[in-house]
Amino acid sequence: MRRLDFAPACGHTGDRMTTARIAVLVPCLNEEAAIGTVVAEFRAALPGATVFVYDNNSTDRTAAVAATAGAEVRHERRPGKGNVVRRMFRDVEADVYVMVDGDDTYEAAAAPAMVQRLLEERLDMVVGKRIETHQAAYRLGHRFGNAFLTGLVCRLFGRQVDDLLSGFRVFSRRFVKSFPSSAREFEIETELTVHALQMRMAIAEIETRYKERPPGSTSKLRTFRDGWRILVTIINLMRNERPLLFFGSIAMLLFAVALALGIPLVLEYERTGLVPRFPTAILCTGLGVAATVCAATGLILDLVSHVRREVKLLAYLRYPASAAAEPDSPARTPGGML
DSSP states (O other), X not given: OOOOXXXXXXXXXXXXXXXXXXXXXXXXXXXXXXXXXXXXXXXXXXXXXXXXXXXXXXXXXXXXXHHHHTOEXXXXXXXXXXXXXXXXXXXXXXXXXXXXXXXXXXXXXXXXXXXXXXXXXXXXXXXXXXXXXXXXXXXXXHHHHHHHHHHHXXXXXXXXXXXXXXXXXXXXXXXXXXXXXXXXXXTHHHHHXXXXXXXXXOEEEEEEEEOOOOTTOOOOOOHHHHHHHHHHHHHHHHHHHOHHHHHHXXXXXXXXXXXXXXXXXXXXXXXXXXXXXXHXXXXXXXXXXXXXXXXXXXXXXXXXXXXXXXHHHHHHTTSOOOOOOOTTSOOOOTTSOO
16 A cells, blocks of 8 residues: 555645545446546545455446556455445555445545545544535435435434435544444445444534436445335444333333223222223233333343443554644554554
């Protein structure tokens, strides 16, 4: 990996520069029509950075076109964007990671400002917030789904992002190397965002133009299927990261149903001394026991989740913060040693 002497055109503070190693990560599948432009534009926007194109079993000439354009082409055989991103994060060594889809819908010219903000403010993630420039670029179903899912994540994990599903992001090394991922497909962006929110990392968003795909390039995102996958991922993340809220909500629901069914029985018993609907009484008792078990489960798993967060925090703190260095300052090695 080459070191990049990077002096951005915007966001420049004095004579500060960085000698950070920057990797551009491009996961793609059947993007022959777009990948050459993506590689060329990001090589021009970030001179000296290494562009890695990870081909995910393309059946066209994606890999050949990317190599011709100057990218380092690698392959991930397991299908799904989540598998590709996990492989990229594991294999590539750098100080700053720029991840972008290979469909030529994101603005490469925004990358220097995103990198500079990450370095100057010592952030861990900068998200490219999409501002559409073509009506056809952002389909209505995708726009509605993104707004709904973003709002849900903000309510559950804290409001810090406006574009949950953006595929254009810049990461610090310590984010990438401490990120535990289990996503297989397009739910990877949700995992990235929730990880940052749960770890209370410093993140930001920068508006970027969102373009229409070039002719010959088709979206791999299926609105309903992948929307459902992302929703299930959010629910699973809530169960894993906020178990007290998850199981506590179930316990409250069960307890409310038990009360609604049981109060008439209690009133009838006080009035007549009889239990007229004995099966309902058994059901209420069972619901009450289930509610108690759910509440206890939430309390126990909340402690486990707290321990897991501490372990992830220790892994995260193994790496130094990304920062813009003075020209004469010594470069840091990936392990954080001088």
